[in-house]
Amino acid sequence: MASKIVTSIIRILFLGLLFVFLFYPDKFHIKFEYPGYPQADSWHVRLAKLAFWLLFVIEILRIFYYGVVKSKAKGLVANIVTVITPLVVVLILIEIIFMYVPQSHEGVLSKASQIWWEKYWKPVNALGYHDKEIQNEPGKKKVLVIGDSFAAGHGLEDINERFSNILEAKLGADKYTIYNLGMSGADTRDEVRRLKDFPVKPDIIILEYFPNDIEKVGREKGLTLTGAEPYADLNGPMATIVKRFYLPNFIYWQLPHTGFSTFEKFVQTAYTDTTVLNAHLRDLSGMLAYRDSTQAEMYAVFIPFLFQVDKSAGYTKPVEQYLRSNNVTVVGINDGVVKIPEKERIVGKNDGHGSAALNQLIADRLYEAMKQR
Incomplete structure (x- = not known):
């Protein structure tokens, strides 16, 4: 029996090399080449981790069986091992389960959100947008929707629940084709570039605007948002455990972190600081110049902070006035948002993006605004 225990210990030592290779590759300058690295594990990597954990469990149970059960060991050490072994096995099995549990999040921050992204963020076209491929469709009016993750449909499991897809169906896919250029994390300057680079010239432009569109300009002008970085509230070994393992990572992201009030203060300051606001409006002027060059109609829909509707409308009012003064049709939704129960406005408790009802x-x-035009 002693020899069997020794061989299991030797195999565990070899598994330790695989453990380092799979869970700490960056520490040894090892890089995996696949889309999403290093933020997300590919299904190949998760399969390798699954194999590792199963082999590790087998060796633990083998040691327990020969060292305690078959040898009929007694005493304090045997009792401790009898308690700890099933606990460790259960935790490993739960870790394995959470390697395949998707959950959308504000960004692709948590491991569960990375699984969600891999499972639901389809289709992705050749240009990298969460949308259909570009087609040659003469005779149809071309509509370009530009915006951030709200426009892209972050958190929606069915792309047909996204407002651009719904709008195309309402307008008639035989008369209109809508291309969605939404991109998570995009700001106005980036959106202008995306419009200019897109190979289809629009008849209509729809801007989806969210209060954090001013964030990057605010940072450039010296405003700071402390504590917004992922895992900033973790230190030491706990940070490593939470970042690299699925179960503790899932638990971590169920807990509150950076307070909304901190972000709200940043946004409020940005819109009331004339240096920041004027720089932001200059970025928007680039979008207006593109509209004028294509002679397209332009609409803008302002999505508020979904639990601070009136406040965020006040913050973005200067931007709304600027767009109106430049012949952009601003489409209001705030009166409709407040009629949707708060929990039904968002896709989930850990993801504040717009729900299917909001879309x-x-x-x-x-549709109503376009019909009037």
């Missing part, structure tokens, strides 16, 4: 509201309001 339906946006599509309906845009």
